[in-house]
Amino acid sequence: MQIADIRTSVHRFETQLPLRKPARGSDRVYCEMETTDGRVGFGMSAKFMPHAIASAVTEHLKPAIVGMDIRDMEKIHERLEKVMTERGCMSGINLNALSCVDLALWDLNGQVRGETVARMLGGYRDEVGVYITYGFGTYATEELIQVGRDLVAKGHRNLKVLVGTAKEGWREDVRRVQAVREALGPDVGLSIDANESLPLDSAVRLARALEECDIDWFEDPLHNMDARDLARLRTMTSIPLSGGQMDGHSQRFRQWIEHGSLDIFMPNSLYNGGMTETCKVAHLAQIYNRPLSDAGGGGLYSVHHVAGFRNGTLAESHLQVEQVERQLFVDAPEPTNGVIAVPRGPGFGLTVNKDVLRDTLIKTG
Known part of the structure; x- marks a missing residue:
């Protein structure tokens, strides 16, 4: 159950509030994580600088954890932390990108265990x-x-x-x-x-x-x-x-x-x-x-x-x-x-x- 690939994409959804005709755009960063045995989990982030978030996941976080076992969450987070910040607290795009990856990991681990995240x-x-x-x-x-x-x-x-x-x-x-x-x-x-x-x-x-x-x-x-x-x-x-x-x-x-x-x-x-x-x-x-x-x-x-x-x-x-x-x-x-x-x-x-x-x-x- 090793991580084989991580893919991201940016999407814009049209929404319409009650009593309002003009549609509004709402952006999301979608993240798919695939394992060596073919399972796919997905995570997401939203709203601010979505292209930067998507790029951070695929260009920086993905290379750090491909090949790792999805069940080794602490090891994965230790590896990611070293990539995302040299010192101090992570914030902003770093945390949004981490959200994408972490939510996909929880989704996959739930699939393996046959349980909801709740x-x-x-x-x-x-x-x-x-x-x-x-x-x-x-x-x-x-x-x-x-x-x-x-x-x-x-x-x-x-x-x-x-x-x-x-x-x-x-x-x-x-x-x-x-x-x-x-x-x-x-x-x-x-x-x-x-x-x-x-x-x-x-x-x-x-x-x-x-x-x-x-x-x-x-x-x-x-x-x-x-x-x-x-x-x-x-x-x-x-x-x-x-x-x-x-x-x-x-x-x-x-x-x-x-x-x-x-x-x-x-x-x-x-x-x-x-x-x-x-x-x-x-x-x-x-x-x-x-x-x-x-x-x-x-x-x-x-x-x-x-x-x-x-x-x-x-x-x-x-x-x-x-x-x-x-x-x-x-x-x-x-x-x-x-x-x-x-x-x-x-x-x-x-x-x-x-x-x-x-x-x-x-x-x-």
């Missing part, structure tokens, strides 16, 4: 609750309410609205979220996400103004998610803080723990180095009694870590990412009445639509 992680549950990321800045307040009501009518009970998007500033964000809360009522879980867009003073004011709206969490509130500023914000609001979408590797979470910065851990295996790194974060969350969720379009990959660990809570269902997965994966599970099932097949349990891969191809790695 089972390999602990197998705590077979389905998880979801929260729906829908409240994009492109929507007017009336549209936010309309789409929110449509989602609630479909059985969803946890919704997320973006803040830091209003041209008029944080006060307009407050008015938008307040309008959604009033329209949807007190029984719907409502969270907010600033995508690291706010300075500390604006985040404090926004959070304090929204405390009466019973917000479940405030995600990625600050520029660069500075651990010290997050800790200050956390003492100034009763709204729980969450983070970990873009740089949610274990050393980053360690910093947040040491400063008392976060209430909810949200690693994303497409960006942080893969499921191996997410496991480290999940164990930190257990040690420090923190709930474990996910954020940022990890989609059907992240369902596995939320289901695998007993401190897992909600997985994200992002309206745009969900459309990509419906196109890319054959018979991918979809959220129903606020719950999504773990894919049943071994590994990540997903089957790729080869025709869609061909039609969406931008460039091979």
Whole structure:
């Protein structure tokens, strides 16, 4: 079961938000790892500098690990680390490229063992609750309410609205979220996400103004998610803080723990180095009694870590990412009445639509 080949390609998927006609492009880096006995596992990353990620995998990571046994995960990661960084912490494209390779390794090991990744992680549950990321800045307040009501009518009970998007500033964000809360009522879980867009003073004011709206969490509130500023914000609001979408590797979470910065851990295996790194974060969350969720379009990959660990809570269902997965994966599970099932097949349990891969191809790695 040695690694025989690793292939990458960059793809662009068209997605369309409710109430919006123009299609939007969403890029993905697709990675296939093939073994000497003919098995194929796949991993993925997304969004930022996809061509650089694909090239890093095939030009640098692949030569370092071809011929190694897929079951020797620690040996593989030791080899990869020496290639990816001479010293210090890995970040950015390095971690995205590692995510591609690591997720493919987990997929293959699940196939060999005949188990889902969720089972390999602990197998705590077979389905998880979801929260729906829908409240994009492109929507007017009336549209936010309309789409929110449509989602609630479909059985969803946890919704997320973006803040830091209003041209008029944080006060307009407050008015938008307040309008959604009033329209949807007190029984719907409502969270907010600033995508690291706010300075500390604006985040404090926004959070304090929204405390009466019973917000479940405030995600990625600050520029660069500075651990010290997050800790200050956390003492100034009763709204729980969450983070970990873009740089949610274990050393980053360690910093947040040491400063008392976060209430909810949200690693994303497409960006942080893969499921191996997410496991480290999940164990930190257990040690420090923190709930474990996910954020940022990890989609059907992240369902596995939320289901695998007993401190897992909600997985994200992002309206745009969900459309990509419906196109890319054959018979991918979809959220129903606020719950999504773990894919049943071994590994990540997903089957790729080869025709869609061909039609969406931008460039091979």
